[in-house]
Amino acid sequence: MERDVAPDVRYAVGLDLGDGESSLCWLATHGRSKARVYTRGTDGAAIVTALGRERLDQGTYRYVIGEAAVLAKNVLHFSVNFKTRPDPESLAVPEAVQFAQILLTEFFSRHPEVRRDCVVYVGHPTGWDAESVAAYRKHLSSMDLPVQLVAESQSALVHVRDRRIGRREARGLDRVLVVDIGSSTTDFTFVEDLIPQNLPVGSDLGCAVIDRDLARMVREAFAGSKEFTKALGQDGSEEMLRLLCRRAKEAQFTGTDVRVQELQAGCDTRFTPFISPSLGWLRGVDIPQRVVRGRGGWAERFADVLTEVGGLLGAAKPELVVITGGGSRMPVVRQLCLEAFPEAAVENDKEPSLSVTRGLASVGRHRVNVARFRHDIQALKGRPEFEEKIRVGLLDAFDQARNTLLARLLERADAEPADAQDEQDINALIRRLTGMDQVLARLRVRLNAELAPMALDICRSYDIRDDQFTLDIVLPGVIGTAISARIRPMWRTLRAAQAVLKAYEGMGSVGLYALKFATTGAKFVTKLGVAGAVVAVGLGLPHATEAGARKLIRTTLQNAELDPAEVTNVVVQVAEQITAQMDRRAQEVERFVSAATLP
Numbered sequence: 032m033e034r035d036v037a038p039d040v041r042y043a044v045g046l047d048l049g050d051g052e053s054s055l056c057w058l059a060t061h062g063r064s065k066a067r068v069y070t071r072g073t074d075g076a077a078i079v080t081a082l083g084r085e086r087l088d089q090g091t092y093r094y095v096i097g098e099a100a101v102l103a104k105n106v107l108h109f110s111v112n113f114k115t116r117p118d119p120e121s122l123a124v125p126e127a128v129q130f131a132q133i134l135l136t137e138f139f140s141r142h143p144e145v146r147r148d149c150v151v152y153v154g155h156p157t158g159w160d161a162e163s164v165a166a167y168r169k170h171l172s173s174m175d176l177p178v179q180l181v182a183e184s185q186s187a188l189v190h191v192r193d194r195r196i197g198r199r200e201a202r203g204l205d206r207v208l209v210v211d212i213g214s215s216t217t218d219f220t221f222v223e224d225l226i227p228q229n230l231p232v233g234s235d236l237g238c239a240v241i242d243r244d245l246a247r248m249v250r251e252a253f254a255g256s257k258e259f260t261k262a263l264g265q266d267g268s269e270e271m272l273r274l275l276c277r278r279a280k281e282a283q284f285t286g287t288d289v290r291v292q293e294l295q296a297g298c299d300t301r302f303t304p305f306i307s308p309s310l311g312w313l314r315g316v317d318i319p320q321r322v323v324r325g326r327g328g329w330a331e332r333f334a335d336v337l338t339e340v341g342g343l344l345g346a347a348k349p350e351l352v353v354i355t356g357g358g359s360r361m362p363v364v365r366q367l368c369l370e371a372f373p374e375a376a377v378e379n380d381k382e383p384s385l386s387v388t389r390g391l392a393s394v395g396r397h398r399v400n401v402a403r404f405r406h407d408i409q410a411l412k413g414r415p416e417f418e419e420k421i422r423v424g425l426l427d428a429f430d431q432a433r434n435t436l437l438a439r440l441l442e443r444a445d446a447e448p449a450d451a452q453d454e455q456d457i458n459a460l461i462r463r464l465t466g467m468d469q470v471l472a473r474l475r476v477r478l479n480a481e482l483a484p485m486a487l488d489i490c491r492s493y494d495i496r497d498d499q500f501t502l503d504i505v506l507p508g509v510i511g512t513a514i515s516a517r518i519r520p521m522w523r524t525l526r527a528a529q530a531v532l533k534a535y536e537g538m539g540s541v542g543l544y545a546l547k548f549a550t551t552g553a554k555f556v557t558k559l560g561v562a563g564a565v566v567a568v569g570l571g572l573p574h575a576t577e578a579g580a581r582k583l584i585r586t587t588l589q590n591a592e593l594d595p596a597e598v599t600n601v602v603v604q605v606a607e608q609i610t611a612q613m614d615r616r617a618q619e620v621e622r623f624v625s626a627a628t629l630p
């Protein structure tokens with residue numbers, strides 16, 4: 032997987048440009064502080080995605096956004112629901128980008144410290160093709176800010192992951208489907224084996240479909256009213272009608288129509304001729320049953336898309352379905368998800384309208400922290416205390432192996448005759464007598480106990496998974512190899528001398544007589560003359576050689592030490608293994624912030 036490395040900045044800003052409502056939050060990339068949500072005036076955290084051009088004195092004008100655009104009294108142009116797939120061939124700046132520029136300029140004027148050192152992460156519908164995303168990125172780059180684009184449902188998934196890690200929940204994210212229901216699109220991201228995949232469906236099924244259906248029904252209901260038709264023909268009137276329909280829909284699902292009343296009382300008076308009658312008609316319609324659940328309505332289309340999602344997933348059915356986005360507040364969404372995936376648990380986000388923007392900011396923090404984490408893990412290898420723990424553990428293990436071998440090797444020489452198989456594989460014999468497997472096992476336990484906490488401290492610093500684990504350290508065979516190399520020639524000499532002595536013993540009475548006289552010294556040599564001297568040498572050499580070999584083995588083992596180069600090599604290898612295992616934890620995070628798309 033190609034790594035998406037973010038610059039080392041102090042802040043990550045998440046901007047969710049919704050078709051109906053937008054939101055912005057930011058957080059520091061250092062530490063674990065929660066994201067701060069930007070609020071503005073009467074909009075609060077959920078900013079109406081509305082853009083207006085307000086007339087000022089002397090023929091000038093200014094752009095206003097949010098509730099200010101909705102309630103402006105002298106608007107030359109008003110628009111909503113302008114988050115559409117950008118045209119790669121068009122040079123015109125989309126209204127969504129204009130809205131983003133105004134909102135970010137306002138935010139940075141209040142928080143200049145963030146503007147100086149940040150990256151802005153902007154969501155895009157998961158179903159957009161690569162060409163549309165590239166065009167969107169190109170337009171957003173005109174803001175003279177470092178901007179990154181992330182699929183919206185993937186951002187919501189990151190928020191879900193963070194929330195679960197914070198709560199230390201037992202249920203993981205093995206097979207999870209995230210359904211992000213916005214105004215312009217419904218986005219799907221599926222996670223399997225910790226790898227998220229964005230599904231290319233739902234790009235034309237947002238809740239604005241319901242608003243457009245309602246607006247059409249209102250126009251049909253008042254088609255005979257000239258005053259209504261005339262008022263609806265003004266610039267911005269169609270957009271205002273759709274906004275009214277959306278708020279009427281939300282009022283029936285939430286049980287409060289405060290925002291509808293604010294719109295009716297505060298909007299430009301030129302819209303009043305169609306707003307007042309429209310509102311009265313909308314209040315008399317059972318929107319959840321007649322429009323959302325009606326034949327051919329939004330719910331039916333949503334059920335069809337869920338069936339399509341199931342087909343794309345095949346046998347990989349989700350264990351958990353997380354529904355988020357403003358549209359997830361509709362009870363029918365949960366019901367249809369349960370019907371489509373009966374074996375899965377379905378979970379609603381408590382603040383669905385902020386899931387994407389919080390996830391976007393969190394993506395920024397994770398990308399920065401992964402880079403910092405890798406830097407600190409690499410630096411860990413060079414810390415003196417880290418290297419010293421490996422070095423001391425290795426030397427202690429060598430001493431233990433050496434002392435054990437010294438006792439057992441000579442005991443074996445005394446107790447057992449030379450064995451042909453042992454002599455052919457001296458390394459295996461030495462490893463067995465030394466208890467090398469047990470020595471290395473104890474060394475692994477020791478290094479795990481001493482090194483794992485140092486690595487986990489770095490994990491905790493950067494929001495990398497910090498649950499306890501055992502480092503899978505594969506120790507080089509330097510201990511056994513070093514001992515074997517020193518002992519092998521002396522062991523062979525000792526065994527050869529024992530073989531010669533055994534041969535004399537096999538000569539029967541003559542051999543025993545010869546061995547006896549070999550210990551009487553000069554008398555035997557004198558009696559046998561030259562021939563006796565030869566026999567004495569032949570008899571005396573095995574005894575001398577065996578004794579010398581024993582002494583050399585004892586002295587060599589007592590004085591044996593690991594070569595400094597061997598120790599350094601082991602330190603490097605163990606450190607590299609730890610680095611590689613820590614990097615796999617970083618890759619788990621990267622998989623969530625750099626997702627693939629199913630074909």
